[in-house]
Amino acid sequence: MLNFQYFMPxxxxxxxxxxxxxxxxxxxxxxxxxxxxxxxxxxxxKQGYLSRVQGLLAKQEVQTxxxxxxxxxxxxxxxxxxxxxxxxxxxxxxxxxxxxxxxxSAKAIALMxxxxxxxxxxxxxxxxxxxxxxxxxxxxVAIPTTAGxxxxxxxxxxxxxxxxxxxxxxxxxxTFPALSIVDPVLTIxxxxxxxxYTGMDAFFHAxxxxxxxxxxxxxxxxxxxxxxxxxxxxxxxxxNPENLEARTVMAWASTAAGLCESYSSCISHHSLEHAxxxxxxxxxxxxxxxxxxxxxxxxxxxxGEERLGDLALAMGDTLExxxxxxxSGVAFLDALDKLITETGLxxxxxxxxxxxxxxxxxxxxxxxxxxxxLFDITPVSMGIEDVIAIYEAAYE
Numbered sequence: 073m074l075n076f077q078y079f080m081p082x083x084x085x086x087x088x089x090x091x092x093x094x095x096x097x098x099x100x101x102x103x104x105x106x107x108x109x110x111x112x113x114x115x116x117x118k119q120g121y122l123s124r125v126q127g128l129l130a131k132q133e134v135q136t137x138x139x140x141x142x143x144x145x146x147x148x149x150x151x152x153x154x155x156x157x158x159x160x161x162x163x164x165x166x167x168x169x170x171x172x173x174x175x176x177s178a179k180a181i182a183l184m185x186x187x188x189x190x191x192x193x194x195x196x197x198x199x200x201x202x203x204x205x206x207x208x209x210x211x212x213v214a215i216p217t218t219a220g221x222x223x224x225x226x227x228x229x230x231x232x233x234x235x236x237x238x239x240x241x242x243x244x245x246x247t248f249p250a251l252s253i254v255d256p257v258l259t260i261x262x263x264x265x266x267x268x269y270t271g272m273d274a275f276f277h278a279x280x281x282x283x284x285x286x287x288x289x290x291x292x293x294x295x296x297x298x299x300x301x302x303x304x305x306x307x308x309x310x311x312n313p314e315n316l317e318a319r320t321v322m323a324w325a326s327t328a329a330g331l332c333e334s335y336s337s338c339i340s341h342h343s344l345e346h347a348x349x350x351x352x353x354x355x356x357x358x359x360x361x362x363x364x365x366x367x368x369x370x371x372x373x374x375x376g377e378e379r380l381g382d383l384a385l386a387m388g389d390t391l392e393x394x395x396x397x398x399x400s401g402v403a404f405l406d407a408l409d410k411l412i413t414e415t416g417l418x419x420x421x422x423x424x425x426x427x428x429x430x431x432x433x434x435x436x437x438x439x440x441x442x443x444x445x446l447f448d449i450t451p452v453s454m455g456i457e458d459v460i461a462i463y464e465a466a467y468e
Contacts, residue, residue: 079245080225080334081245081250082224082248082249082251082252083099083250083252085097085099085252085253086254087256088316088320089255091125091128091253094129094213096131100129100132102164103163104164105164106137106163106167107138107139107167107181108122108126108137108138108167108169109138109139109166109168109175109178110142110170111140111143112142114140115170116217121215137161137163142174142177143173144171145239146173146231147231147232147234148190148192148232148233151181151231152184155185163185165210165213166178168214168215169215169217170218171217171220172221172222175216175223176228179212179228180229180247182209182212183209188206195233195238198238205246208246211251212251214249214253216259218259219309219322220272221270221273222327224252224254224327225327225334226248226330227245228241228242229247232353236350237350237351238438239350240346240443241346254327255323256320259319260316262313263313265416266356268358268415268416268417269356269417270326270358271415272306272412272415274325274326274330275298275306275411277329277330280339280342281294281329281336281338282295282296282332282336282382282383284336284339285449285450294332297325298329299383300387301321302325303387307411310416340439340443340454341365341368341369342361342443343439343440343442345360347438347439347442348360348435351427352425352426352427354426355425362417363422364422364462364466365412366412367462367466368462369408370405371454371462379451380405384403387404422466422467429464429467432463436456436460437456
């Protein structure tokens with residue numbers, strides 16, 4: 073029997089050149105001062121995106137300050153520092169400009185700008201304090217410049233506790249962006265390798281949402297749409313980065329997959345990756361997901377997860393009517409292997425990022441303790457020995 077909730081308070085403005093609407097949209101959060109959060113790489117400055125956003129906000133008589141310390145795997149100390157600046161300078165709303173790490177950080181900063189203590193006080197697992205925020209986050213405008221995380225369409229922020237190996241996703245209703253402007257033109261500057269990493273992240277968001285036991289009709293439809301579009305478009309976006317049509321399709325697929333994260337959820341595949349990139353911050357999230365994906369979904373296929381067959385069909389593979397259920401999972405694995413190869417990621421190994429076999433038991437324990445809730449909605453039961461076996465198979 074169907075039993076679900078559906079909540080999506082974010083206004084999405086989608087399409088090429090829609091960033092221009094920031095200068096006159098009536099849906100901008102109220103206030104005269106905003107903090108723009110960008111990454112530490114300086115890409116938003118080099119591409120001219122920061123100055124452009126500042127100019128558009130100035131047309132709406134909004135003053136801006138910039139926080140530019142966000143790392144690819146953002147840390148809690150930076151969230152707390154930025155939130156303190158927001159409180160001291162009277163910031164009214166946040167603007168997250170960049171990739172998923174930047175927008176996730178902006179969500180966390182928006183929450184802490186309105187609440188006392190440290191960000192980790194509010195984490196509900198690991199060493200978190202377990203507190204519930206007393207006040208809603210400040211409003212947030214999300215402007216993604218990559219097509220991968222879908223964070224513009226969900227409330228989740230993934231942050232690592234500083235000086236630790238705890239990487240946890242968290243959010244509440246108030247951390248949904250108030251306004252998200254998804255302009256595919258902004259993604260043209262993303263290099264091919266990063267395009268592949270972020271695109272595969274979106275692919276796994278949709279895949280996991282379709283398999284999660286908390287799924288519902290809207291997430292199923294969007295997940296299959298995103299899986300289909302990514303399987304047929306990501307290789308072209310990687311091979312020809314200036315193909316705006318491919319970039320637009322990938323931008324929508326990423327946003328659709330983000331909606332899936334709101335209506336359904338990721339499963340323990342993400343728990344295993346969060347442990348990897350918490351231990352090894354230089355590992356891009358999308359790369360980590362790819363590197364464990366065949367072992368992880370192979371585990372699900374071996375245990376007869378039937379919905380993998382639907383995903384294989386969405387990717388464009390033809391299954392004969394008389395195939396047994398377990399072969400459907402094999403068809404998905406074949407299609408996944410093909411997609412990884414076509415996006416140029418088949419040559420990567422966990423050891424390239426410093427992962428060692430000796431740390432696998434610690435990775436498994438971390439995955440189960442910091443992001444254990446995702447195991448509860450995974451369609452196949454997993455214990456620590458299973459998680460260790462998946463890591464071992466991926467390491468091979």
